Amino acid sequence: MKNTGYRSEFTQFIDAFLERNPQVVEKQKHHRATWWDRPQDLAERERREQAEVAPTGYAYYHNP
Secondary structure (H helix, E strand, O other), X not given: OOOOOOOOHHXXXXXXHHHHOXXXXXHHXXXXXXXXXXXXXXXXXXXXXXXOOOOXXXXXXXXX
């Protein structure tokens, strides 16, 4: 695919916004680390998976 150099209005807006507010990128990185980039405890995950209750056939019909 040939690059035509087209940039949408939204892309131009975001680029201008980030140029005026460079701290936003650092905040994004910080908040990603807060919520997503965490070390995983595989033993805890396995305990949670084993503790799950299997769903019943049809959730809105209470007669098994």
